[in-house]
Ligand SMILES: Nc1ncnc2c1ncn2[C@@H]1O[C@H](COP(=O)(O)OP(=O)(O)OP(=O)(O)O)[C@@H](O)[C@H]1O
C-alpha cells in the first residue's frame with residue numbers, strides 16, 4: 001500500500017469537505033434538529049413509549065443512521081463524480097496507484113466525514129433527549145461499517161453516473177424511500193403483519209435495528225442477522241468495485 | 254541504446270467499433286525530444302493516453318523504462334508525467350495545493366522547496382495562493398505542467414502544451430523543454446505549430462488515421478524531403494520557358510521564374526549560365542527551402 005498517495009487523496013477530499021463545511025456538516029445537523037422539534041417534541045409528546053423507550057430517544061439511532069446512510073452515499077458519489085466530470089480524474093488514473101488504493105483514499109474520506117457527522121448528530125440529540133448507549137463498541141462498529149459500506153456504494157454510483165441527474169437518481173428514488181421505511185421513526189413490530197414481512201426485504205431495517213440495539217438493547221431482528229446483512233452488502237459493493245476497476249468501466253474508454 | 258518507450262503492435266478500437274490506432278510500432282530513445290505530428294483526429298492523444306494508462310489498448314504491448322504498463326504498471330507510471338490536451342483543473346483548489354497533491358498521488362514525499370522551484374520556473378509563484386478558477390487559460394496550462402513536473406518524471410508527455418499560450422510564454426516553454434532535456438528527461442510532445450517541432454524535436458513521427466506513416470530524425474527528414482526552389486525575378490517578362498530549360502521543372506509566374514532545384518539535372522552554375530547565354534536580365538535571385546510545415550502538408554495530403 002502506497003500510504004503517501006492514499007494520504008494525498010484522503011487529505012484532498014477532507015479539505016474539500018472543510019471548504020463546503022456548511023453543506024457537509026451544518027445542513028444535516030440543522031435538519032436533525034428539525035426532526036427533533038417536529039417528531040421528538042411536537043408529535044412525540046403525544047406518542048407513548050415505543051418498546052419501553054420514550055419516543056424522542058427511540059428515534060435517535062434511526063436518525064443517525066438515516067444521515068450516515070444518505071451522506072455516505074452522496075459524499076462519496078460526488079467525490080468521485082466531480083473529478084470525472086471536470087476531467088481531473090486523469091491524474092489519479094495515471095498515477096502509480098492500484099485501484100484498491102484509489103478506492104481506499106476516496107471511500108475512507110467519505111466514510112470519515114459521515115462518521116464525524118453521525119457523532120455530531122448524536123451530540124446534538126443529547127441536547128433534546130436522554131440517550132443511553134448500552135454497547136458503545138458495537139455502536140461504533142455499526143457506525144463505521146455502515147459508513148464504509150455505503151461510501152463504497154456511493155463510489156459505485158459516482159462512477160456509473162454520467163450526469164448530475166443520474167448522480168441523484170438512485171439516492172433519491174431508492175435509498176431515501178428505503179431509509180424512511182427502514183424503521184427510523186417506528187418499530188417494525190408496530191406494523192400490520194403483512195408489512196412486517198415486506199419490511200424484512202428492506203436492508204435498511206437491519207441496519208437501524210442493529211444500531212438501535214447497540215443503544216437500547218432492543219432490536220426488531222437478531223443482531224447477528226443485522227451484521228450478516230451489512231456484511232453481504234459490503235461484499236457485493238467490494239465485488240462490484242473490483243469489476244469496475246478490472247474492466248475500466250466508465251473510467252477508461 | 255535501450256528504448257525508454259517501446260510500443261509493439263498496438264491497436265485501439267473504441268466501443269462502437271471505431272479504430273483509432275492501427276498496429277502502432279514505435280521506439281522512443283531515452284533523453285530525446287520526440288514530436289508526434291498529425292492532423293486533428295489522427296490518434297495522437299489516444300496514443301499518449303494508451304501509454305499513460307488512461308485508455309485500455311485493445312491489443313499490443315507497451316513498455317516504459319522496460320516495465321510493462323499493464324503488469325508492472327506502478328513502476329512504469331512512476332516514470333511518467335502527463336500534461337493532457339484539455340485544460341482540466343480543480344476549479345476551487347489553490348495552485349499550491351493542487352501541485353502538492355500531484356506529487357503526493359505519485360507517492361513522493363512532500364518537498365516544498367522543489368515545488369517552489371517549479372512554480373518559480375513557470376512564473377506561477379506569485380499565483381501560488383490563487384484559486385485555479387481565477388487563473389487565465391495560459392496560467393492554467395502552466396499549472397498542469399507544474400503538476401506533471403511535481404513528481405520528477407523521467408518521461409514527460411506534452412499534449413499540445415503551447416495551444417493558447419502567448420508568444421513570450423511559448424518561448425519560455427521551449428526553454429523549459431530544453432532544460433528538461435538537459436536533465437535527461439525524455440519528452441514526447443504533440444503540436445500543431447510545425448515550426449515548433451522543427452525547432453525542438455530530435456525525431457519526428459507522423460501519424461495519420463491511426464497509423465504511423467513515418468518516424469525519422471528531424472535532420473534526415475529535412476534533408477530527404479526538403480526541396481530547394483530557385484526563384485529568379487526577371488527584369489522583363491518572358492513568354493516561354495527557354496528551350497534549354499524545358500526538361501527541368503521550371504515555371505513562370507508573372508515576372509518570376511521558379512526552378513524546383515534538382516542538382517542531378519542541372520546544377521546552379523549551369524542554370525545561371527543558361528540565363529546569361531539567353532541574355533535574360535535578372536533583377537534578383539532567391540533560393541527557398543521547404544520547411545517542415547511544407548513536408549507535413551505533403552505527407553498529410555498523400
Ligand atoms: N472515447 C472515445 N470514444 C470513441 N472515439 C474516440 C474516443 N476518443 C477519441 N476517439 C476518436 O479517435 C480518433 C483519434 O482521436 P485523438 O484524440 O487521438 O486525435 P488527436 O490526434 O489527438 O487529434 P487532435 O489534434 O484534434 O487533438 C478521433 O477520430 C476521435 O473521434
Ligand SMILES: [Mg+2]
Pocket residue numbers: 297298299338412
Ligand atoms: Mg489530441
